[in-house]
Amino acid sequence: EPEVTQTPSHQVTQMGQEVILRCVPISNHLYFYWYRQILGQKVEFLVSFYNNEISEKSEIFDDQFSVERPDGSNFTLKIRSTKLEDSAMYFCASSLGTSGLADTQYFGPGTRLTVL
């Protein structure tokens, strides 16, 4: 069964460093998403991406964050200058995006980001 994959599973970085989190969505899906979950808290939406551009973003997704689909398979989240409060589990998700149908987002296993 197709699944969303994410690398790395765990990333440790120093405050102020740039990190890139990578995701490979399900191959025929058209919508891509990033969410984050601070330890013990709820899952929060960061950004959605469709047709090579951001379709929606939350207030969390400030200028420190960017997303990119550098090729036909990868979808990346970049944090330019990490802060301690960026420590969280980051989930990538994808959905089919077929018009007229309810759409389910399938999540990857997550990348745990620890900022020291």
Add this chain to the structure above:
Amino acid sequence: AQKVTQAQTEISVVEKEDVTLDCVYETRDTTYYLFWYKQPPSGELVFLIRRNSFDEQNEISGRYSWNFQKSTSSFNFTITASQVVDSAVYFCALSEALYFTGTASKLTFGTGTRLQVTL
């Protein structure tokens, strides 16, 4: 604005007991989607079910069943004869429909209910 409330923070049951996880939502949209996801101790988010706002038919899948009531804005989840493997955090989520495509947009999650099933 959309909001999902899961008032039960943590529930503990003994194996074979039935358990119901509550979910209450708020939205101004007339067309929306409701979801349940399971997060086991390993941390991934596993999709369980999706419901459209215009389909109030309840659903049963094995030991799982869902009760959707628009009149009370609730979408409750029942596990019958719980098992230790059901121990996880369960999230209810809401998504509005993007009318021009008919596809769902961002998910708004509740705070989750931690279910602990013991022997």
